[in-house]
Amino acid sequence: MILGRTEELARLDRLLADARAGGGGALVIRGEAGIGKSALLDRIAASARDMSVLRGVGIESEIEVPFAGLHLLFHPYVDRVEALPGPQAAALRTAFGLTAAGAGERFLVGAATLSLLSELAGDRPLVCIVDDAQWFDRASADALLFAARRLRREPVAMFFAVRDEAGRFTAPSLEVLALSALDRASAGSLLDQRAKVLAPATRARIVAEAGGNPLAILEFAAALTDRRASGRPWSTPVEPLPVTEQVQEAFRSRIGDLPEATQRLLVLAAADDTAELAVVVRAGERLGLSAADLEPAESARLVQLTAESISFRHPLIRSAAYRGAARGWLVAAHRALAETLDGDASADRRAWHRAAATTGPDEAVAAELEGVARRAAQRGGSAAVAAALDRAATLSSDPGRKARRLVGAARAAYDAGWLDRAAVFSAAGVDLATDRSTRAEAAWIQAQVAYERDSPAAAAALMVRGAAPIVASHPEQAVSILTDAVGCAKDACAPDVIRESADLLGTVALETGSPLRPVVAGMIGLRNLLDGSTKDAVAGMRAMVTAVRCGQITGFVERVLAGYLALIVGDDEAATEELEALAADTRRQGALGWLPYAQEPLAVSLLLRGRFRDAETVVAEALDVSTDLGQDTQTTILTAIPAWLAAIAGDAVACEAMAGRTLRAASRHPTNAALATWALGLLDLGRGRFDAASRHLDAVCAGPARHDFPLRAVPDQVEAAVRGGDSARAARFLPELRVWAEHVGRPHAAALVRRCDALCAVGGEAEAHYDAALALLSDAGRPYDHARTALLFGEWLRRQRRRSEAHTHLAAALSGFESLGAEAWAARARSELTALGDRPVARPHDRDPLARLTPQERQVVLLAAAGLSNRDIAARLFLSPRTIGYHLYRAYPKLGVTRRTELADLAARATP
Secondary structure, three states, X not given: OOOOOXXXXXXXXXXXXXXXXXXXXXXXXXXXXXXXXXXXHHHHHHHOOOXXXXXXXXXXXXXXXXXXXXXXXXXXXXHHHHHOOHHHHHHHHHHOOOOOOOOOOHHHHHHHHHHHHHHHHOOOOEEEEEEOHXXXXXXXXXXXXXXXXXXXXXXXXXXXXEEOOOOOOOOOOOEEEEOOOOOHHHHHHHHHHHOOOOOHHHHHHHHHHHOOOHHHHHHHHHHHHHHHHOOOOOOOOOOOOOHHHHHHHHHHHHHHOOOHHHHXXXXXXXXXXXXXXXXXHHHHHHOOOOHHHHHHHHHOOOEEEOOOOEEEOOHHHHHHHHHOOOHHHHHHHHHHHHHHOOOHHHHHHHHHHHHHOOOOOOHHHHHHHHHHHHHHHHOOOHHHHHHHHHHHHHOOOOHHHHXXXXXXXXXXXXXXXXXXXXXXXXXXXXXXXXXXXXXXXXXXXXXXXXXXXXXXXXXXXXXXXXXXXXXXXXXXXHHHHHHXXXXXXXXXXXXXXXXXXXXXXXXXXXXXXXXXXXXXXXXXXXXXXXXXXXXXXXXXXXXXXXXXXXXXXXOHHHHXXXXXXXXXXXXXXXXXXHHHHHHHHHHHHOOHHHHHHHHHHHHHHHHHOOOHHHHHHHHHHHHHHHHHOOOHHHHHHXXXXXXXXXXXXXXXXXXXXHHHHHHOOXXXXXHHHHHHHHHHHHHHHHOOOHHHHHHHHHHXXXXXXXXXXXXXXXXXXXXXXXXXXXXXXXXXXXXXXXXXXXXXXXXXXXXXXXXXXXXXOOOOHHHHHHHHHHHHHOOOOOHHHHHHHHHHHHHHHHHXXXXXXXXXXXXXXXXXXXXXXXXXHHHHHHHHHHHOOOOOOOOOOOOOHHHHOOHHHHHHHHHHHOOOOHHHHHHHXXXXXXXXXXHHHHHHHHHOOOOHHHHHHHHHHOOO
8 A cells, every 4th residue: 555645646547547548648757766656656557457568677787778778678579560660660670789780860769669659559558667767778768758758649658757866867848746755644654564663752753764755764664673683773874864865874784784795795786787696696706705695685685586686675775785885896896797797798788897997097998988889879879879988088098089089979969969968078079189170070069069059150150160270181071060150150140150161161172073062162152142242152052952952962961051042042942842852861761850950941941932831731840849859949940930821821929929939039040030020020011010011021121131031021021111101111122132033033033023013113014013923923833922913913903993803813812812821811802802892701721621630630631642551651750650540530520531532632632
């Protein structure tokens, strides 16, 4: 019976009931050592007899072994891995060391974990229990937490028990059940169960000293009983200590009462709590100890022995045995274990024991740890790579090797999401390195951390400083770093850094035929754009876009940047195609952490082309993923896109809220701030608040991002100024748009200029410009720009009293806006038609039933319509098949269909 936990037990039972009903979830049970976490987990397992139960425990000595915890948890079900989608199955096999394939992305392993849990839950509802989760290796913890965050429609309940003081296991998006101390009545009842006859003063003292910690109550009672039996007084520490330390002191006292040989064997067992009993005994024999020396520890109820294993009755006993031992005993224990463990399967544990037994620099042991790092990298365990290289650096006697290992640890820590450690390791590497390439790599890592922690501008400046010394000696490395610098500087609207980077790139001597030559041309083209050489700028940027689209350039950063450059030169179709391909490649590789960075420019390209629902779908997933992964910077950046879409839809509340979030970080992310400001200008323009719209749009067109894609806000600025009666203001930014359109040579760009000319025209000249603009847009695949132009032309025709022609264009505009979900503009078209005597009824979903769906439902439906199975869709979207089925179940009634085969026809008729 568990005392004093009525509310906590009710919460656990609710989660189990939810899982039985098909709605999964996860709960972190957090509390100090001994507070009763394990007892609650035992109660969960006992209550789940009608469910499948997976149970694992974190093991401190395996904390640096990638996927050790996950393998332990899933070991009985390894045969079920083959039921997973191919890339996921391969990723798990690699993670478990079952194949020697290349490293899998850590989020692909997370998706595979989710799929395997879903597969196991197909038999009956599933409970997954993890005790001492703070000692799960980082790779396993990441995989399980990824799955836990996505148990939306799975009959799976996950429980993690974590120590309060352990900072290794953080799960910010999961619900936490914090276990507090037992009340005095419950504490007294528990004590009475174990020590029935106690003097009132002794009873009160134990209850007070234990502080409501159940383990402390039990151990103090046991210590009292043991000391009484041996005729010795019992006492707790004189100085007040935290309860956990008091319990450890009690355990240390009990261990100290054992024979020395027994204590030394306990140190051996504590030094590697994964070791089999035979390994501990063989290692003990090297120290002159025997198996018989374990009997006193077993009699004292400190360890449990079987024919094959030795385990401590509680992790605090292990901690007390290890941390209370003399340094010489610890060194001897680790050395003995290293000498005992043999064979390739024990190579990593052997290396770590040798490292623990080494008291000074040792290149041989450091080299062994580099081998540990290589093997961890092959399995995709970045955190384990960082730990091994960090320890290898500590043992290095050569400064150059030490620096290289530290920088390798920094890169691995960054890949694992450990930004603090990446910053520390890279700073130490920079200080030690004499090799320019190593110093440049360290500076690059520092810059990438700065991007997340400080700003893109700070990151770009660090990259330039790091790359400058290696332009001549390591040209390809320099190009990669400087390209990243230009990308950050572009986001930061830092023209001086772009110019400095481009100037350095211009001095790089690349080999003839190097695939990086077009990259250099693109970066120099961006500088030329800033300097007003638009023709040369467009040529250079197009060269890079073409090279990427031909597969000549394959780097992720370069492909993202090429997508942005395509937008700058007005080739939105090329941007969309390349970025869609990049997103697809990212999914195939399981590189979920990179997906939002590809989806951001993809959503912008769709937005500029008027494919609003597709943009909404893309950015919704990007926001979901970046939020899930704790990418706070990317989440803030992405919010500008739905703000723009909300302005088009006429949703003022959503637009202002999301734009405000982006604008709070305007100094760090001015390009995205420009998009958010553009959204506010569009919102005001649609509501007829022309002065306010002009102020917002002037800020965009005159702002630091005016050379980037926000240049396309000029037509909106012209319209706001004209309708506000300020012709001088309307002409202010039109020359820049005209030059851009002339050099990019795209029909839609020329159409935007002609629309602006029409707005600024006097008398009958407007008609020719409107006709020309509509003709240019007729085959350009720009439904939004076409509808906006038709609306303006219709309004002009109505003012000229040409009612029939006005009606034709206004009706076309209304139809276009309704198809796109651009309700703010549809309302304006209806108002104009009403003035002509028409009474149009709002029918925003008639043409596109998919508009009734949420972004994720639309995404799932379109993939199902393309013929993908639920399993395939789940693999692509990093969800479970059951979640996909739920979305389809919700979508069918909205679409008015009953069979999957009907989806293809609906998708074919959907508005892009």
